[in-house]
Structure formats: C-alpha cells, structure tokens
Amino acid sequence: MTTSPIDPGAAPPNVPDELKDNVTITTLAKLLDPVYNWSRRNSMWPLGFGLACCAIEMICAASSRFDFARFGMEVFRATPRQADVMIISGTVTKKMVPTIVRLYNQMAEPHYVISMGACASGGGPFKEGYSVVDGIDKFLPVDVYIPGCPPTPQALLNGMIAMQEKIDQQSIANVAWYRKDDPTAEVVPTPVLGPDLVDIRQVDIIKAEAAKAKAETAVSD
Amino acid sequence: MTDTMLKTPEPSSTPDVYDNPVDEAIAALKKRYPDTVVDDSRENYSGVVVNANNIVEVAEALRDDLGFNYLSSVTGVDLIEDNKLEVVYHAYNIEKGGGAVVLHVQVDRDNPIVPSLVPIFPGADFQEREAWDMFGIRFDGHPDLRRILTWDEFHGHPLRKDWREPFYEADAKPFGSRWPGGSVHRAEEQNIYGKNVQYPSGWVPTGGEYEVETNMYEGVTISRDATPGLKTDKVIVNMGPQHPSTHGVFRMVVTLDGETIMGLRPVMGYLHRNHEKIGERNTFIQNIPYTDRLDYISSMSNNHGYVLAIEKLMGAEVTERAEWIRILMVELTRVVNHLWALGFLLNDLGAMQTPMLYFYIERELVLDFFEAAAGSRMMCNYMRFGGVAYDLPDDVRGQPIMQFLHDLIYDRIPKALEQGDGLMTGNEILRNRSIGVGYLSAEDAIAYSAAGPVLRASGVPYDVRRAEPYSYYEHLDFDVAVRYNGDIYDRFLIRMDEMRQSLRILEQVLPHLKATEGAPIIGSKPQYALRMPAGGEAYGRVENPKGELGYYVTAKRRSSNPERYHVRAPSFINLTALEKMTVGHKVADSVAILGSIDIVLGEVDR
Structure with a gap:
C-alpha cells in the first residue's frame, strides 16, 4: 500500500466550532475517487x-x-x-x-x-x-x-x-x-507454442526437468 | 442438375435383385475387384475392406459408375490390438438416397500411408488433414497435408490409443481413483508445471519456437506487378482469429490483388477442445452433454444424432411420445438456428444488429421453453438412449404448455418470418451484395461434400430427413427446400424456406403430442451403466440445421465406453468449399460468404 497525496493520518487543522458542520476534512484522493469510479x-x-x-x-x-x-x-x-x-x-x-x-x-x-x-x-x-x-x-x-x-x-x-x-x-x-x-x-509475457504450450515464465523449470530427464537416461544407460 | 447427378448407375450384370442401392454397389465392387474388396468380417460391421493401394480406383468406380458421388465422412481409427490404423469412408448416393457404402482401409500402424482421395473427392481435403493430425496417417498425394486442429510443432498424434494427455488418469471412465472407492486423486495435482502441459522427455526450449505459425504463409506467393501495366503487389491479409466477422475464433489468410481475393486459406483449431479424445474416455451417456457443446446454437439436434448412433449400436427402441417430443425439439432448434444464422448474415452485410434483435424475441421464447423442459437454455442435455430425459413441462411463461406451443407455432414464429421477409428479402442492399456472390455450382457442392442449406441452395435437393429417414420423418408431410443459384442470396432464401417447412412439421407434431400425453417417454432400461450388448460400428446421422451431422461410433462387446467416437461436423466440412466460393470476389464479400455458410466454431474445431 502507498500513502495518499494528503496523509489521512494528519491531525485536522483547527476549525472554528461554528463552521464544523459545513467543513469536511478529507483527502484529494477521497474527493476524486467517487468521480473517477462513477465514470469508470x-x-x-x-x-x-x-x-x-x-x-x-x-x-x-x-x-x-x-x-x-x-x-x-x-x-x-x-x-x-x-x-x-x-x-x-x-x-x-x-x-x-x-x-x-x-x-x-x-x-x-x-x-x-x-x-x-x-x-x-x-x-x-x-x-x-x-x-x-x-x-x-x-x-x-x-x-x-x-x-x-x-x-x-x-x-x-x-x-x-x-x-x-x-x-x-x-x-x-x-x-x-x-x-x-x-x-x-507489467505486461504478461505472451506464451508460445512448442511441442506443447510454453509459458515463458516457466522456461527455467522446463530446462531443469529436461536436465533431470537427461541425467536419468544417462544413469539407466 | 449436373451430369454426375443424373448419371444412372450402370445396370449390374449380376442376375441378383438387390432391394437397395448399397447392397448393389457393394456386390458390384466385389465383382469388379475380387481380390482387393472383401467383406468386413468383424461383428456388426457394414461395408467392405479395401486394399490401401486400390482405394483410389475403387473410389473412382464408386463415384462414376455406381452413383455414390458424395463422400460424406472420412475418419481414422486406431486398431492398436492389431497394430493397424484404419481409415473409414462413408459415401452416399445423392440421387437415390439411402444408406452409405462404407469403405475400410487398413494400414500398418508403424508406417501408415494411404493414397489421398482429394483428386476424386475434394471434400476429403480437411478430413484427411484431420486424420493426419489426429492419427498420423499419411495421405499420399494430398496437396497440402499439414496439421489442422493442433499446431505444426505439436508433439504426437493425440487420438492414437497410446498417446496420453497431460492430465491422463486412466483409459476409461469411471476412473478407478474416484469410483467406487470415493477417494479423489487428481492427475492435475501431480503436474509439476501446475498447468495442463507436458513436454517430450529432454525437450529444451530453444527460442526457435517463439516464432509461431509463420509457416502459414509458406507457399503463398507474393508477386510484383500482378496487374499488367500497373505497379501493384499482392498482399496477404490475415483475418482472425480475433475478428468481429469470423463468428468466433476462425482465421482466414487471404491473398489479395487490390481488393480482389486471389486465394484464401482457412485456419482452424482455435477452439479444438478434444471432443473425440474425451468422448473415447467417457461412458456412453457421459457424451450427451458434450454433444450439446458442438454446435452450441442447436444442441437438441446434436443430442439427436448421437442418441441415434448409440441406439443403432445397442438396438434400443424409442417410445412413441419420445419420438414426437424429439421432432418438436429438433425442428424448433432448426427455426432458432436459422433465425440467428440470418441475423448474423445480415450483420455481416452491414445491417448491424437490427435483424438479430428482431429475431431474438422469438428465439427467447423457444429458449424459455427449452429451459422449462430441459433445465437449461442452451445446453439442453435432453435426449437419452431410447427416449428423452423429461416430459414436457406443464407450463411455460405462465401459459399451459399446449397453448404456449400453439401460439408459438401458429402465431409468433410465422409473424416473425413475415416481418423478416418484409424487411429483408426485397431489400436492395441485401440483393446487391448477395446475388451472384459466392457462387457454388451443384457439381462443386457435391464434390466438396457440402451439406445442408449450402448444398440445397446449389440446386441439390438432398436432405437426410428424406434421403435416409430417421425418427418419424417418413410419416411427416414436408418438402425439401431447394434453390438453384448457389449464391449468398439463395442461401439466405433457403433458410427462410426451411423455417417454413419446419413450421409445417411442427403443426403436424402438435396433435400427436396431445394424443400421447402421459405415455412413457423413455424405455425401462437403465442408461447410466450401459454396456454394449454387442460390438460393432454405427453411424447415426441427422439433418442438423447446418447440414448432415454424423456420429461414427465403434464399441466392443460388453464395453461401457466407445472405442472410437467421431463427429462428422457439417460446419467443418462446409468450409472446404470456402476458397472455391470466395476467389475472385472482393475482400468484403468473404465476410458475407462465410456468414452464408453459417459455421459454429464449436463444431468446426470440436
């Protein structure tokens, strides 16, 4: 999480008692969010x-x-x-x-x-x-x-x-x-088609598996 | 009418009298090729076994001399126990109707080479490619033998019995891990990639596979100066798989000279969901909901074809009320399908959404009825072997059922058709864009194995409901709609005609529904644990709204799973003629021509 433009934790400035009902203390984000979200x-x-x-x-x-x-x-x-x-x-x-x-x-x-x-x-x-x-x-x-x-x-x-x-x-x-x-x-890497679908993010696992299979065949030989 | 169609088969010189043309053709073939054509000796197998080397001349004789000029279905079968692969051909007599001459060709499993039938029957093109893709059967002489449903680098041939998918659990359902023990062990949890993938042992990604499907463009020539005197290039335009006019995930690679189409290659498989592989693992009854998802606009008709095939195989009788309910459902499905087919076609022609929204109202009425009867709007899963799952509901939308159906059939749908007719048929834009565009001659329609409205709009009055009647269609009075110009406009009109004929049928069905109220809707035999009483093969075909939908099923005696389960999908095979129809027209017309074939990708790719 991040901090909003105006820190919500900050103490409210002094507002005279007679104005308290008419003044709302808020953040810029809170003011804009309803507008953004409503239109979106x-x-x-x-x-x-x-x-x-x-x-x-x-x-x-x-x-x-x-x-x-x-x-x-x-x-x-x-x-x-x-x-x-x-x-x-x-x-x-x-x-x-x-x-x-x-x-x-x-x-x-x-x-x-x-x-x-x-x-x-x-x-x-x-x-x-x-x-x-x-x-x-x-x-x-x-x-x-x-x-x-x-x-x-x-x-x-x-x-x-x-x-x-x-x-x-x-x-x-x-x-x-x-x-x-x-x-x-971030952009999702586009998967590619090899002998089966290849998720680019998993190339390392695939290589490790291939090495393991190679080692196994070497042992069995 | 064509020469091929009108050519009568040469009179058989044998003195025997055959009561149907199939027996006659088979006898003639055996007489002519005594050594290479022999009877199929397996239990409940029809047709003949043909020596692979002679299949081309046998097919030629079948087409030219015996009148079986329509090659409907070509498929592979893996006979792993005999170490053989088999190719099964179903050929029909367009002129006389009736059943199929079934040819079986068996080849060695390790070196499966069969001569291609594409030179004789161009309609075999995609189906042979599919058999190559799925079984690795090499068709010698095929002009373009590439994979069709999977992609080029795909490892193995998935419908071979010894090929296993990543989430493989067992050869047949119910899986031992789940039933009857009740413990659950899932293959997917063992997969180290956390996905539905597997790689050949020791395979390492090289980076070369990152450039996928560039070979799609191989062999497509790009020539400068295509038009003399004008400096132009041919360009290749790729349409799809994400394209608003391709009715789903269909792809066309179009070669253009200016705006004119010089060549078109359909690319499919973007919705290949392994229908047949899953179907061969499933028990017989488990396949019914899967058939819903083939042509997902007309699920009731899909059910019908499948249950017909299995009923043939198990020898089940269907109760009378169930037959009438089936016809009611199937004909309503035809109306719904054609309403939307026309809506989509007009959409492709530029009448954005409007006709579809008009027809949508009546479609919703029918879907509400389906939902009340079967429990689901689209995926009805309604038919069972020997009957249907549920009786008609008591009421729909607050109306008593017979009242509702009466209103629908006599009032709502005819009015919708009238309205559609008034708005569209005479429309100048529609006529200008569709008359003479996408022409397919009757000879070509037969040669390319086109089916359904595409075939009949080209002037071939062939309808499975008449040619080889199933259910109660032979007792019903209706005409086979036919149009003779073979262009988009006729394919539009013929769907209008067919809906009117469907209404005629529905009007005749209503009194029977009333008369059989309360009668049983299904035989007493339990279905969920069906074991085939006898082995054999069966081919059930129906006139689906898209064309001839066939199910080829083989099973062993006492088995509860199909041995081979193949779907002859009309949308898929109708696409074979797409290039023929589009070449020479403008690129904008290709969209309309595709719309006039009315494909559903669930059925094309299966």
Missing part, C-alpha cells in the same frame, strides 16, 4: 470477443431482453485499444491463448478481465483435454469469475455488477496503472 464503472466497454458457447449468452445479455446498456456496457469494441473489460467467454485453447494474452496486453489501462463460465475459470468439462488451458487465470489476472456452463445472461449481469462494485473500491491513490513500480502493471 458506468462506461465499461467490453472487447467484442467471443470464444465459444458463452459468447452466445454474452450476445443475449447484450440484446433487448437483458440489455447490458442499462449499465453502460453495450458498446462492444472490436479493437482492444478502445476496450476496458475483456470477457473471456468460453474455452481457452492452447492455440488461442497467445492471441488472448496479446489482446490483453494491447488493452489500455485500466483494464479488467471477467472469466465467464466454467471453461474460462478452470477448464470446465474440457479440462482433461490435451489442448485446453485449465483456466485463463494461469495467464491473466482475473477480476470476476462467473460460474455456469454457460452462465445465463442474468449471471453475466450479476458478474458485471460485481465488477462495478469492485471498481467502487478503487482509489486513484493506489491503483496499479498510476504507479511505476507496481509489478501487476
């Missing part, structure tokens, strides 16, 4: 990005009966540069995940990730498959998980509202994207 939560533009079955329910949630637009979310953007929230709507496969990570990295801060449905959250019914990523949270930081296979449009709306409540808790004093040193603001 009510204009969450999702990336127009459908992966699988859940995308159909996402379209339903955007259509007239359920109507995202009531929450300021109806503007599906085709480019990540204009989007605020990425709804991972379906099964993430190994072939697709490099693209997803790249899209995530292309989204301007602040950006949020909603993991919609069982597959995106943990692999779902296809978890045991050989070309399925068992949960997008292995690669991207997820803000809200929505259970269901697929989640109904109501469930997606509920997840979006949870997202808004989460945004209400933010403070510009400590959000990652205004800070230089925060590790969460």
Whole structure:
C-alpha cells in the first residue's frame, strides 16, 4: 500500500466550532475517487470477443431482453485499444491463448478481465483435454469469475455488477496503472507454442526437468 | 442438375435383385475387384475392406459408375490390438438416397500411408488433414497435408490409443481413483508445471519456437506487378482469429490483388477442445452433454444424432411420445438456428444488429421453453438412449404448455418470418451484395461434400430427413427446400424456406403430442451403466440445421465406453468449399460468404 497525496493520518487543522458542520476534512484522493469510479464503472466497454458457447449468452445479455446498456456496457469494441473489460467467454485453447494474452496486453489501462463460465475459470468439462488451458487465470489476472456452463445472461449481469462494485473500491491513490513500480502493471509475457504450450515464465523449470530427464537416461544407460 | 447427378448407375450384370442401392454397389465392387474388396468380417460391421493401394480406383468406380458421388465422412481409427490404423469412408448416393457404402482401409500402424482421395473427392481435403493430425496417417498425394486442429510443432498424434494427455488418469471412465472407492486423486495435482502441459522427455526450449505459425504463409506467393501495366503487389491479409466477422475464433489468410481475393486459406483449431479424445474416455451417456457443446446454437439436434448412433449400436427402441417430443425439439432448434444464422448474415452485410434483435424475441421464447423442459437454455442435455430425459413441462411463461406451443407455432414464429421477409428479402442492399456472390455450382457442392442449406441452395435437393429417414420423418408431410443459384442470396432464401417447412412439421407434431400425453417417454432400461450388448460400428446421422451431422461410433462387446467416437461436423466440412466460393470476389464479400455458410466454431474445431 502507498500513502495518499494528503496523509489521512494528519491531525485536522483547527476549525472554528461554528463552521464544523459545513467543513469536511478529507483527502484529494477521497474527493476524486467517487468521480473517477462513477465514470469508470458506468462506461465499461467490453472487447467484442467471443470464444465459444458463452459468447452466445454474452450476445443475449447484450440484446433487448437483458440489455447490458442499462449499465453502460453495450458498446462492444472490436479493437482492444478502445476496450476496458475483456470477457473471456468460453474455452481457452492452447492455440488461442497467445492471441488472448496479446489482446490483453494491447488493452489500455485500466483494464479488467471477467472469466465467464466454467471453461474460462478452470477448464470446465474440457479440462482433461490435451489442448485446453485449465483456466485463463494461469495467464491473466482475473477480476470476476462467473460460474455456469454457460452462465445465463442474468449471471453475466450479476458478474458485471460485481465488477462495478469492485471498481467502487478503487482509489486513484493506489491503483496499479498510476504507479511505476507496481509489478501487476507489467505486461504478461505472451506464451508460445512448442511441442506443447510454453509459458515463458516457466522456461527455467522446463530446462531443469529436461536436465533431470537427461541425467536419468544417462544413469539407466 | 449436373451430369454426375443424373448419371444412372450402370445396370449390374449380376442376375441378383438387390432391394437397395448399397447392397448393389457393394456386390458390384466385389465383382469388379475380387481380390482387393472383401467383406468386413468383424461383428456388426457394414461395408467392405479395401486394399490401401486400390482405394483410389475403387473410389473412382464408386463415384462414376455406381452413383455414390458424395463422400460424406472420412475418419481414422486406431486398431492398436492389431497394430493397424484404419481409415473409414462413408459415401452416399445423392440421387437415390439411402444408406452409405462404407469403405475400410487398413494400414500398418508403424508406417501408415494411404493414397489421398482429394483428386476424386475434394471434400476429403480437411478430413484427411484431420486424420493426419489426429492419427498420423499419411495421405499420399494430398496437396497440402499439414496439421489442422493442433499446431505444426505439436508433439504426437493425440487420438492414437497410446498417446496420453497431460492430465491422463486412466483409459476409461469411471476412473478407478474416484469410483467406487470415493477417494479423489487428481492427475492435475501431480503436474509439476501446475498447468495442463507436458513436454517430450529432454525437450529444451530453444527460442526457435517463439516464432509461431509463420509457416502459414509458406507457399503463398507474393508477386510484383500482378496487374499488367500497373505497379501493384499482392498482399496477404490475415483475418482472425480475433475478428468481429469470423463468428468466433476462425482465421482466414487471404491473398489479395487490390481488393480482389486471389486465394484464401482457412485456419482452424482455435477452439479444438478434444471432443473425440474425451468422448473415447467417457461412458456412453457421459457424451450427451458434450454433444450439446458442438454446435452450441442447436444442441437438441446434436443430442439427436448421437442418441441415434448409440441406439443403432445397442438396438434400443424409442417410445412413441419420445419420438414426437424429439421432432418438436429438433425442428424448433432448426427455426432458432436459422433465425440467428440470418441475423448474423445480415450483420455481416452491414445491417448491424437490427435483424438479430428482431429475431431474438422469438428465439427467447423457444429458449424459455427449452429451459422449462430441459433445465437449461442452451445446453439442453435432453435426449437419452431410447427416449428423452423429461416430459414436457406443464407450463411455460405462465401459459399451459399446449397453448404456449400453439401460439408459438401458429402465431409468433410465422409473424416473425413475415416481418423478416418484409424487411429483408426485397431489400436492395441485401440483393446487391448477395446475388451472384459466392457462387457454388451443384457439381462443386457435391464434390466438396457440402451439406445442408449450402448444398440445397446449389440446386441439390438432398436432405437426410428424406434421403435416409430417421425418427418419424417418413410419416411427416414436408418438402425439401431447394434453390438453384448457389449464391449468398439463395442461401439466405433457403433458410427462410426451411423455417417454413419446419413450421409445417411442427403443426403436424402438435396433435400427436396431445394424443400421447402421459405415455412413457423413455424405455425401462437403465442408461447410466450401459454396456454394449454387442460390438460393432454405427453411424447415426441427422439433418442438423447446418447440414448432415454424423456420429461414427465403434464399441466392443460388453464395453461401457466407445472405442472410437467421431463427429462428422457439417460446419467443418462446409468450409472446404470456402476458397472455391470466395476467389475472385472482393475482400468484403468473404465476410458475407462465410456468414452464408453459417459455421459454429464449436463444431468446426470440436
């Protein structure tokens, strides 16, 4: 955690008694936060990005009966540069995940990730498959998980509202994207496809395993 | 109509009278190639075993002389006990209808080489690539034998029986670690990478693999001065997998001269979810919810194809009420699917969202009915072997069920169609953009194994419900919709026609539903612990809204898991003709042409 621009722990200056009801002592961050968060939560533009079955329910949630637009979310953007929230709507496969990570990295801060449905959250019914990523949270930081296979449009709306409540808790004093040193603001390395999916962050473990396997074969020889 | 279609099979010189063209064709083949075509002796296997070296001439004879000119399905099978790999071909007679001539080709498992059928049946293209990808069967003479569902560097051929996935637990469910003991041990907890990955022993990342999929562009020529007298380059444009018009995670690598498409390569596999590998681990009944997720807009039809295949295999009877309920569900699914297919197509043509939002209202009515009947809006998991899971609900949206269905079928959907017709069919922009664009001739449609509305819009009146009737379709009065121009506009119109025919069928189903109220909806046999009474192979096919959906299932006697489980996905095979349809048109048209095929990626990639 960091200190806000005006230290909240500082003693309030002397205020005459007759003015006490009319004066509020606060911080700049606390003054600005509601404004920032209100505008941010009510204009969450999702990336127009459908992966699988859940995308159909996402379209339903955007259509007239359920109507995202009531929450300021109806503007599906085709480019990540204009989007605020990425709804991972379906099964993430190994072939697709490099693209997803790249899209995530292309989204301007602040950006949020909603993991919609069982597959995106943990692999779902296809978890045991050989070309399925068992949960997008292995690669991207997820803000809200929505259970269901697929989640109904109501469930997606509920997840979006949870997202808004989460945004209400933010403070510009400590959000990652205004800070230089925060590790969460870093770019996620794009995974690559070798004989299987390679997470660049795990290259050292893979090399260690390979060395171990080599040693074992040397012993058995 | 085409020459190939109208060509009648040469009269068989044998004096025997065959009651169907399949037996006749098989007898003719055996007579013509006595040494290379022999009966399949395995229990409950139909068709013939063909020597691998002769498959091309046998296929040619089948197509040209015997009238079986439609190669519907090509798939591999791993016969690990005999140390063999098998390729199974299903060929149909477009003109006469009826069943399939099934050809089996067996090759050595260690050096599996089969001559490619692409020169005879171009529709085998993607399916042979899939068999190469999944089984490592090398198709000699295939023009472009690359992996299709996985990526090029992928290690191994995953559908071989001895290939194991990272989270491997056992060959078949229920896993011994979970049932009947009840203790839980999960393979995923043993994985040192904490992910669903594995690497070949001793493999070290070199950095070379970091440049992925550049070979997609190999062989695509870039020539300067494509147009004489004008200094232009051909450019390669990559569309997808994240593209708003590709209906999901589909990718097209398009070669352009100016705005004109010179070549198009579909790239798929971005939603490859290992349907078949998981399906072969599952028990029979566990596969039903997975079929929902193939073509996720029409899950009821997917259920239907699968239960038909298994019922064939186990020899189950379906109760009368269950059959009527199935037809009700499947035809409503067709309406829902086509409403959205047209919505998406118009979306691709620039009518942003509007037609979709109009059709969405009726779709929601049907989905509410599905939810009341099956418990889920989209993933219905509704059909069972020998019947359906639940009877119709008592009421939907506060209306008694029969009243609701009556309103839906006689009032709401026809009105929606009228409205859609009035708004779209005569629309000048729609007509200008779609008439004459994306032409596919009847010969090509058959050769490329196109199915469903794509085939019928090209003037081939082939519908599985009529050609090889299943369920009660032979008792129902409806017409096979057909259009003759083979362009986007006809593919638009034919979906309108088909919805009207579906309404006709639904109107006939309603009285039967009323008459059979209270009758059993499923046989008395327990399903959850199904063991196949006899081994063999079965191919169940239905006319799914996208086209012919087939399930090829083989099983051993007394087994509770399928030995081989293959899905002949219409969306996947319809894409084979995509390049043919798009070359010569403008790049903006490729989006509309793709929309007119109506693909669902869950089914394309499986």
